[in-house]
Amino acid sequence: MSDLVWLHEDALSMDHPVFDRAAPGSLAVYVWDDAYLQQVDYGFKRLLFIYESLLELDARIVRGDFVDCLGRLAREQGGRIRVPETPNPRLQQVVEQLRGEFEVDVVDGRPFVSLPREADLRRFFRYWNKARGAAMNAGGGAGESC
């Protein structure tokens, strides 16, 4: 059984940790969903940028509805889908729909800094005061900077 890896617009990379988790021989795919692209109203330049970026990935490009395409391909691959984490509510919704039928594994990207979940985000500088030490180090790890 191999996995299906869904490369969406927030993770157009073969270097994402999702590939560390995927079984050998997994299939990566980008879905060109016209209804979604119309909803988000991206202009042509943006769409071209995305398409041009896809050409450097070892991934199929298919056109159709997200859930329909991913479902079909996942069935062919063996039923497990791995997805780079995204804050995009519409893409999260697709993931939830797929969970009804498939095992879906959402994989975080490499963090810029590790902060507690409840970190104060009311203004940037409250965040920066907490994040600065780690942000100034390679890998975003703890430690004194400068």
Add this chain to the structure above:
Amino acid sequence: MDELAREFPSREALVDYVAGLCPRLDDHRASEIAGGESAARERLQAIEPKRYGRTRNFLDGAVTGLSPYIRHGILTLDEVRNEALGRCERPAQIEKFIQELAWRDYWQRVYRRHPERIWQDVEDYKTGFLADEYTDELPADIAAGETGVACIDQFIATLLTSGYLHNHARMYLASYVVHWRRVRWQAGARWFLHHLLDGDPASNNLSWQWVASTFANKPYIFSLDNLRKYASDDINVASADNAEIDASYDELTRRLFPRLGKSS
């Protein structure tokens, strides 16, 4: 489900193909900025993080142009930061550079925690006006880059032709739209998201809210004098061609926010 093509003899052929996928769009002009990891790596190799700290606010400063690649996960904040750290003797030399990467991380965190804030006012405007006193739609002269304010029209032309704009120019333009024209920030944010290659709901919309003052303690405004300090040589900063923004900060504040003085 249709399989889409992956091989093209030229960029022109790719442009034609993608244009065929989206006939509903009437503008099929390409940006000069190329997508893909190899273009991203080329730009990453060219970053000057120390000079960035000194010059980033200038429209011809040493900005990186990496945002379209970061936005789409082609490069991560982590690897850009690590690359930059390799180009300085001490991290403190590139703190400004890392802080700007941190802004994106911050906006993404706010997005994850409060997705509703992306399109809703986080707070009230601090301009003396209520939200419903702002126009909902982007005026046609702004969309076309024909406002009559020369520098603003130049920024709009750059946005429309390249899909990219220097951050400072974005702030000037957003400020003009919201405060000079009294347009709701949401209309401007939608417009930017349509055109910008790096358009991101979090960074874009929350920055518009910062300019508007619905996610900041005061509205962001600028003057022609300020713009002259940071403008590149190609920007028309003549007083006669930019009359609407040619005044002192005090005068502009009085003109743009006439109710503020009365309440304080």
